[in-house]
Amino acid sequence: MSAGSGDPGDPMAGFDTTIHAPHRLRICALLEGAGEAEFALVQKQLGLSASALSKHVTVLMDAGYAEQRKAVRDTRQRVWLRLTKQGHAAYQGHLAALRAIVEPPDPAP
Known part of the structure; x- marks a missing residue:
């Protein structure tokens, strides 16, 4: 899903265009910091409808970047979300690419 040149030194x-969409970038940021978060908490934090969040999470899951865990808690089915190892790596790579865009290059010595 990456849109870079493919050169590891670049x-x-x-x-990553999959992560770059604003809501998906925010989902990744939240999950990176939290490790794992309940679907309803992510929904509340981002101010998204359940259906909108579900669509973005599905894109991340289809890319192998996120996974969900379902369990019963307080007699209700709950869903927890987390980034996969691949998702963590993709998110960190995307942040590095964003920094390369916005930070000025080091001046030549």
Whole structure:
């Protein structure tokens, strides 16, 4: 899903169009910090409808970047979300690519 040049030395190689969509970027950021979060908490934090969040999570899951765990808690089915190892790596690579875009290059010595 990456849109970079493919050259591992190129900081833009980590730019990922799947993660770059604003809501998916925010989902990844939240899950990166939390480790795992309940669907309803992510929904509340991002101010998204359940259906909109579900669509974005599905895109991340289809890319192998996120996974969900379902369990019963307080007699209700709950869903927890987390990034996969691949998702963590893709998110970190995307952040590095964004930094390369916005930070000025080091001046030549």
